[in-house]
Amino acid sequence: MKIIAVCGMGIGTSVLLKMNTEKVLRTLGIDADVEAADIGVARGMARDAEIVLTSEELAEEIGDVEAQVIVIDNFFDLDEITEKLTSALE
Amino acid sequence: MAANLASNLDQASVRTHVVAADWQAAITLAGDALVAGGVTTDEYTAEMIAAVDKLGPYIVIAPGLAIAHSRPSPSVLRAGLSWVTLKEPVSFGHKKNDPVSLVIGLAAPDHEGHLEMMQALAGVLMNSDLLVALKAAGSPAEVLALLSNPELLTEKAQS
Structure with a gap:
């Protein structure tokens, strides 16, 4: 499975979102490849990804993609990331 | 904590309890602090503000916290950080995480070279007790002391 963490600049x-997502995936025992991307390349990368994680502002910029776009409000809240990833994967 | 954020943060790049009228002023403080530490040129400060103008306040990634940054460019001299706590929190226009009381300026010359620094930063920002103490710290020296020696926190709590 491929997951993309998207921000405006990619640095x-x-x-930070990629690191915390990897932490959550390890806890959940899910094997996935998480990549960080900036908004410019995110649409292209989203073509072969299952899930895109980003903030609310940027979710609007990404627009229509096949991957599920999940909005994370607090990038340091592992519970929020866990909950949203779990329900997306159900 | 294995990684130490203090090694990525020059004392000249730390400002505590300073006054900013709005989010542009807050980012400018973080940008000036990067310049003071020899991390970036003034151009980068303008780029950080332009990024928010263009993409919105997405840099406010947790309650009260903004990571001001732009992309790798000639205005970045080296990978580094600045640390600015605000006397009065300011609004960035974020729906959930406003107002902001800590602005961290971040610059990197490329996409890979600063990952250890980001690990260290994540470690600090995930540690809510340390973060409370850091926001309360009244001087750059105190911020750096807490960052390089988080055990101070436990000693403080016990005394």
Whole structure:
């Protein structure tokens, strides 16, 4: 499974989101490849990904993609990431 | 904590309890602090503000916390951080995480070289007790002391 963490620039918030998503996936015992991406390349990368994680503002920018787009409000709230990922994977 | 954020943060890049009128002023403080630490040029500050103008306040990634940054560019001299706590929190226009009292400026010359720094940053930002103490810290020296030696926190709590 491929998951993309998206931010505006690809060096900051997406990297933090990727780290915390990997932490959550390890706890859940889910094997997935998480990549950080900036908004410019995210649409292309989303083509072969199952899930896109991002913030609310950027979710609107990403628009229509096949992957499920999940909005994370607090990038450091592992419970929020766990809950939203779990329900997306059901 | 294995990684140490203090090694990525120059004392000149730390400002505590400073006053900002709005989010542009808050990002400018974080940008000036990056410049003072030799991390970026003034151009980068303008790029960080332009990023929010263009993409919205998505940099407010947790309650009270903004990670001001732009993309790798010639205005980035090296990978580094700045740390600015605000006397009065300011609004960035974020629906859930406003108002912001801590602005962290972040710059990286490429997409990979700063990952250890990001690990260290995540470690600090995930530690809510440490974060409370860091926001309360009244001087750059105190911020750096807490970052390089988080055990101070436990000692403080016990005394």
